[in-house]
Amino acid sequence: MEPILIDIIAGARPNFMKIAPIIKAIQERQGRGSRLRYRLVHTGQHYDARMSGDFFAQLGIPVPDVNLEVGSGTQAEQTATIMTRYEKLLMEKRSDLCLVVGDVTSTMACSIAAQKLCVKVAHVEAGIRSGDWSMPEEINRMVTDAITNYFFTTSEVANANLRRSGVSDEKIHFVGNTMIDTLLANMGRLRPPMFWEELALESGEYFVLTLHRPANVDDLDQLTGMLTAVAGGCRNLPVVFPIHPRTSKNLGTSPIPDNIKLVEPQPYLEFNYLVKHAKAVITDSGGITEETTVMGVPCMTLRDSTERPETVTMGTNVLLGTDPTNLKPALDLLFSGRWKKGDIPPLWDGKTGQRIAEILEATL
Template sequence: MKIDLIAGARPNFVKIAAIIHAIEKSEHPIKYRLIHTGQHYDESLSGNFFRDLSIPKPDINLEVGSGSQAAQTGAIMIAYEKILINEKPGLCLVVGDVNSSMACAITAKKMQVKVAHVEAGLRSFDWNMPEEINRILIDSISDYCFTTTLEAKQLLLNTGKEEDNTFFVGNTMIDTLLNFRNKFRRPSIWEKLKLTEGNYIILTLHRPGNVDEIKNLEITIKTILDHSRNLPVIFPVHPRTANILKLSTCQNENLYIVEPLSYLEFNYMVERAKAVITDSGGITEETTVLGVPCLSVRNSTERPETINEGTNELLGTDPLTIAPTLEKLFNGKWKKGKIPESWDGKTGGRIIKILNRLSFCF
C-alpha cells in the first residue's frame, strides 16, 4: 500500500509529522510520498523546519503559490491531477481544512483514489469562514474520517457517515507538540528583550477580518496594550500583516513586532507566556494542552472543546471584550482547564493501525 500525504501550509506539516513518525515506528510501515502543494510559501518551510520536526523534505512540491481562493484551488487540482495520472496511490490522506486539502481530496476522488480526512468533523457553523466550506466538502467525499473528539465523530454520524469508516483517534497536532516539548528552543528575542516566565503576552493575528482593516487592527492592538498592565506584548507577524502594520500607528514601548518564529521557538514562548491572544484555531489546542490562558479574537470556533474543557475563551472581534477578559486574567480568575480525551500523543499511531487494518480496501 502507498499513500499520498498532502500538506500545503505550515500547520499541515505539524500534523503530518505525527503521521510520518507513526509510520516509521509501525511494525508494518506504509509507503508514502509527501506532497507539498506550495499553497503557502514560507521561508520557515526550509531545511531547518523539516529538520526540527524530524521529517523528510517533500517528495513533490507543486509550487502553486498564492492567489485567490478559486485560482489557488484550481492550480492545485490541475497540478495534483498530473501527479495522479502518472502514478495513483492507494489512498490520499489530507489534514485540516486549507485549500490544499480540499483541492487534493476532490481531485483524488474524481480519479478513483480513496480519501482519508484527518481532523474531520470540525464545524464552526460560520459560513463567513472559507475553511468551513472546505471542511464540509472534504468530509462529504472522504472514505475514511479521523476525528479529534467524540463530538466531531457524532456530528459526522448524524450527517450519514458510516460508523465503520469514522474513527475517533485524537489530535495529531498534539502528538507533535508533546513529542517535541522537551526540544522547545529559546529564541534570541528572549535574551534581547530580557523576558521572564509568565511576564509577557503572545499576540498572533492573521485573519483578514482582524488585520485587513487598519483602523480595526489599531484599535484591537491599542486596547490590548492599554489593559496588559505594561507587560511586553510579543507579536510575531507574517510579511502580509507586517506590511499592513507599516501603514498603522501601532507603536508602543511594550509592543514588540518580531519576525515569525520557528515551531520550536514559538512554542517555547507560548509555554512560558502569561497568556496568548490569537485568532488561530490550532494555537487554542496547543495552549489547552500547555495549560496557558488563551483569548480568541474570533466570532466562532470549530474547536469548542478548547473552550468547554480547555483554557481558551472566545471573545469575538469587538475590542470592547478585551479589557474585561484581561482583567479576569490578571485577577487570577482564569479557568484551569483540562486536556481533552485522547489528546495523549498517540493519535498518529492509532491512525496508522487503522490504515493497516483497512489496507485490503485500497
C-alpha cells in the same frame, strides 16, 4: 504482496505539525514489515521558508517526494493549480489513498482531484466546524468531508457533527489530535527565540499575540483598535507579536503601542517556547488554542465562533469575539488570578499517529 502507497498531503504551516506523527508511525510499521508506504506531497501553498521550511527541519519531516510549487494566488487560483498538478501526479503514478490533514486549500483541492480519479480519501481532523461560512477554512472542511471515505477525528463534538451530516459510524475513527502528538514529542526541545534577552522577557511576565483572520486584520481601524486594546489591557507588559505576512502588509507603517513587540514568524520550537512561558496568549488562530489547552496556558480567542469548542468547554480558552472592548474585562480576570485551569480532552495523549497508522493498515 504489493505495497500500499499513501499520498500524505502538506500545503501550509498548520499541516506540517499534523503529518509528522503519521509519517513517523508509518516508518515504524515499515521497520516491522508493514506494506504501508507513503509519498509526501508538498503543494507549496506556503512558499515562504519562515512559514514552512523551518518546520520540516525542526520536526524531522523528510524532504518531500514531490513539491507541486503552487505559490501565491487567489483562493480559486491556488485551488485550480493544486488540482491540476496533483491530478497530473496521480495520472503518472497512482496512489492507493490520498491522506489530507486540517482545513487549508490544499486539503480540499487534493481531495477533489483524488476522488475524481477514484482514489479514496482519508481526512485527518475531520468533522470540526465553526458554523462560520465567511471563513475559507470552513468551506474547505465541508467540501472535504462531503467526499471523504475515512474520517479521523479529534473529539466527540467532531464525531457528532459528522453523524448529523449523514456519515455512518463505521467510517468515523476517533483517534485524537496529531498536533498534540507533535507538541508532546517536542516539549523537551523547545528553546527561547533569539530575541528573548534583547526584549528582556521573563517567564509569566509577557503575552503572545497572533492575528491573521480577515475580520481582525483586513480593516486598518479594526486592526489598530485591537492592538491598542491589547496593549492597554496587558498593563504595559511586553506583548510578543509574531506578525503574519498578511497582517504586516495591512498594518503598513501605522504606529503601534510601545509594549507590542513585532517579530518575524517563529519556527515551531521557538514559538511554542514563547507560548509555554507566556502569561497568556491572545489569538484568532484555532490550532494555538489546542496547544495552550495542553500546556495549561490561558488563552483568549478574538473570534465569534470556534471549530475547536473543546478548548473552551474543557480547556483554557475563552471566546471573546472581535470587539476590542471585550479584552479588558478578560485581562482583568486574568490579572486577578481567577482564570480557569482547564483539562486535556480525551485521546490528546501523543499516540494519535500510531492509531491512524494502525487503522490504515487494518483497513487498506
